[in-house]
Amino acid sequence: MSSTDIGVAKRPLEKAISHLSDWEGFLLAVLVLTIIVNASMSDVFLTVNNQINLFQLSIEKIIVALIMTLIIINAEIDLSVASMMGLAACAFGWLFLHGVPIGLAVPIVLLIGVLGGAFNAFFITVMGLPSLVVTLAMLIGYRGLARVLVEDRGITDFPAWFDALGQQPLIGPFPLSLLIFFALLAFLVVVLHFTGFGRYVYMIGNNKEMAVYSGVAVNRVKATLFIASGAISALAGLLFAARVGAVRGDVALGFELDIITMVLLGGISIFGGRGTLFGAIFAILIVLNLRNGMALANITHHLQTGVIGVLLILSVLLPNLRSMLRQFRETRASARS
Amino acid sequence: MKIASKLCVSVLLSAGLATGAAADAVMAKKGMEADMVLLPKFLGILVFDQANTGAQEAHAELENPGELLFVGPTPENSVAGQIEIVTTAATQSRDAVMISNNSGDQIVPAAQAAKDAGAKVVTWDSPIPSGEAEDVFVAQVDFASIGEVMAEMAHSILDGEGQMAVLSATPDAANQNAWIAAMQTALEAEKYAGVELVDIVYGDDQSEKSYDRALALVDKYPDLGVIMAPTTVGIQAAAKAMQDEGLCDEVAVSGLGLPSEMLSYTLNGCAEEFALWSFVDLGYLTYYTAYLMATGQISGEIGESFVAGRMGEYTIEKDPTRENGNRVLMGPFTVYNMDNIEAAAAE
Numbered sequence: 001m002s003s004t005d006i007g008v009a010k011r012p013l014e015k016a017i018s019h020l021s022d023w024e025g026f027l028l029a030v031l032v033l034t035i036i037v038n039a040s041m042s043d044v045f046l047t048v049n050n051q052i053n054l055f056q057l058s059i060e061k062i063i064v065a066l067i068m069t070l071i072i073i074n075a076e077i078d079l080s081v082a083s084m085m086g087l088a089a090c091a092f093g094w095l096f097l098h099g100v101p102i103g104l105a106v107p108i109v110l111l112i113g114v115l116g117g118a119f120n121a122f123f124i125t126v127m128g129l130p131s132l133v134v135t136l137a138m139l140i141g142y143r144g145l146a147r148v149l150v151e152d153r154g155i156t157d158f159p160a161w162f163d164a165l166g167q168q169p170l171i172g173p174f175p176l177s178l179l180i181f182f183a184l185l186a187f188l189v190v191v192l193h194f195t196g197f198g199r200y201v202y203m204i205g206n207n208k209e210m211a212v213y214s215g216v217a218v219n220r221v222k223a224t225l226f227i228a229s230g231a232i233s234a235l236a237g238l239l240f241a242a243r244v245g246a247v248r249g250d251v252a253l254g255f256e257l258d259i260i261t262m263v264l265l266g267g268i269s270i271f272g273g274r275g276t277l278f279g280a281i282f283a284i285l286i287v288l289n290l291r292n293g294m295a296l297a298n299i300t301h302h303l304q305t306g307v308i309g310v311l312l313i314l315s316v317l318l319p320n321l322r323s324m325l326r327q328f329r330e331t332r333a334s335a336r337s
Numbered sequence: 338m339k340i341a342s343k344l345c346v347s348v349l350l351s352a353g354l355a356t357g358a359a360a361d362a363v364m365a366k367k368g369m370e371a372d373m374v375l376l377p378k379f380l381g382i383l384v385f386d387q388a389n390t391g392a393q394e395a396h397a398e399l400e401n402p403g404e405l406l407f408v409g410p411t412p413e414n415s416v417a418g419q420i421e422i423v424t425t426a427a428t429q430s431r432d433a434v435m436i437s438n439n440s441g442d443q444i445v446p447a448a449q450a451a452k453d454a455g456a457k458v459v460t461w462d463s464p465i466p467s468g469e470a471e472d473v474f475v476a477q478v479d480f481a482s483i484g485e486v487m488a489e490m491a492h493s494i495l496d497g498e499g500q501m502a503v504l505s506a507t508p509d510a511a512n513q514n515a516w517i518a519a520m521q522t523a524l525e526a527e528k529y530a531g532v533e534l535v536d537i538v539y540g541d542d543q544s545e546k547s548y549d550r551a552l553a554l555v556d557k558y559p560d561l562g563v564i565m566a567p568t569t570v571g572i573q574a575a576a577k578a579m580q581d582e583g584l585c586d587e588v589a590v591s592g593l594g595l596p597s598e599m600l601s602y603t604l605n606g607c608a609e610e611f612a613l614w615s616f617v618d619l620g621y622l623t624y625y626t627a628y629l630m631a632t633g634q635i636s637g638e639i640g641e642s643f644v645a646g647r648m649g650e651y652t653i654e655k656d657p658t659r660e661n662g663n664r665v666l667m668g669p670f671t672v673y674n675m676d677n678i679e680a681a682a683a684e
Binding site for chain 1: 380406408409410411413414416417418420421422424425428429430440441442443445446508509
């Protein structure tokens with residue numbers, strides 16, 4: 001099997017490395033520049049404490065952005081992630097309020113994530129509906145459920161050890177959520193760029209029909225990704241609850257846009273098949289460093305949002321401009337000859 | 338004998354403290370350096386800009402060579418944004434963070450980090466419910482008296498008999514929740530037996546949402562007589578909703594509003610009567626309190642008195658509306674109606 005599909009898609013690792021030279025290279029340069037500017041503007045920027053905070057303040061978003069990268073490379077999208085985070089946090093709050101011990105509530109909530117992901121996957125694979133529509137519906141559905149569960153109130157007073165897991169360092173200066181982020185990143189890099197499954201993710205994203213005819217279990221790959229997305233979103237919701245020590249119906253509201261922004265900024269094509277986790281991680285680091293740098297420079301949040309927006313437009317515009325330029329040169333060259 | 342002398346000493350001491358406090362209320366020493374952050378619930382609401390005006394006034398008056406920053410989150414990102422700003426203030430080693438808390442107890446971890454980094458945490462407008470990680474709360478008016486005034490306004494609008502519903506801000510807003518609770522307590526009095534509180538809904542301090550919630554209330558309770566909105570966003574949205582639907586004769590709107598925003602609704606009878614205090618003064622007093630604490634001139638202990646510039650003398654006391662926490666009480670507030678609103682709106 002593995003020998004036959006090399007002709008279909010270039011080897012992912014080679015592809016990743018050759019790709020690194022252009023868009024990822026540009027991102028890396030932007031990242032280094034951002035860090036240099038930040039470090040020169042603020043003397044606290046490079047402190048361990050600030051570097052940890054830089055991740056912690058957006059940790060739930062960037063954990064979900066990792067799995068979102070695979071889904072978008074697969075030429076699908078999951079808009080329901082933030083609502084699932086909200087549902088998970090609220091379900092956890094509800095269970096806690098009704099006396100369910102935390103040791104039991106956590107697995108139940110993760111199971112809700114798996115089921116939610118499987119629900120999405122069912123409509124997308126078995127029924128063949130577009131993921132944009134299915135997950136848009138669930139964006140509304142899961143959020144509604146979350147609001148029904150906690151109504152118009154906040155649930156707080158979780159045990160101190162649970163809050164501490166979200167707030168305090170666990171190993172060295174690293175809190176649990178940051179360790180989870182790095183572990184997930186390492187795991188997904190291996191899966192996407194070094195395994196057959198990862199190759200299928202690209203193949204399906206490039207050309208679904210061709211993948212089907214090559215005997216790839218397209219539905220199984222897609223279902224795996226959406227179930228993983230549901231479970232990871234639920235986990236992120238739990239981490240949010242622990243970090244702020246309280247939940248209410250609007251937990252993670254609107255986070256899906258920030259998450260998708262980071263992925264697209266990483267050079268992952270919204271049409272699938274193109275991009276790498278390295279691009280995604282560079283983009284994540286750029287956004288986090290920009291936000292942190294602007295916060296330390298006391299730039300107000302309205303402007304921060306605007307800057308990130310401009311960056312996204314550039315990320316879509318620049319690669320297109322380049323290919324347009326190339327096309328223009330080619331037509332001129334062929335016209336001459 | 339021992340006990341008696343101890344008692345004697347403590348009585349003398351407390352008497353001395355009491356008279357001493359009254360006599361030497363701390364006069365602020367000007368020109369001491371402290372970097373201050375004023376954090377509203379979110380940007381884009383007039384009252385918070387007014388509070389900033391008051392804080393800037395005090396900042397200039399006290400000739401603080403440090404910085405006074407007014408930074409806030411966007412409305413749709415209020416909780417995460419407040420946490421981020423307080424965390425950043427801790428990183429920057431600011432000397433004082435003044436928070437109008439919109440995050441319930443979710444702000445506690447970040448506020449604690451700021452305290453650990455040496456900042457004074459002063460809340461204003463809305464406190465940290467648990468009182469944890471907070472040095473002192475600058476309360477606008479006595480929470481119990483807000484409850485009584487709202488009950489009284491409902492009573493007078495309804496002529497003693499009828500249904501009332503509350504349109505509040507966010508479900509987690511500690512100040513609104515405390516005022517509503519105080520109103521419910523006030524309503525238990527014999528005098529208000531005819532006033533029935535039928536529902537409490539939340540418009541999240543967003544105009545459109547509050548507008549929709551107000552209309553939904555009218556649909557749900559056909560006999561509703563008054564919508565009480567203890568938030569400047571909610572009262573304006575509710576008054577506009579009643580005006581747009583031509584319902585002002587049946588359903589009156591009252592609560593806490595800004596004269597400049599409510600002028601037309603009071604004159605056209607949609608919101609005949611409402612109350613508020615000055616947010617400029619609140620910002621001014623908050624700044625004085627935080628400045629004195631950040632520069633070590635007061636420590637925030639119960640019983641300490643200080644002079645807050647043009648506003649006069651204040652004393653730190655135990656906050657009676659929360660289990661934990663100290664407060665400085667600003668007070669009083671004004672009830673606005675046809676007679677005084679035009680003058681107030683012109684200010």
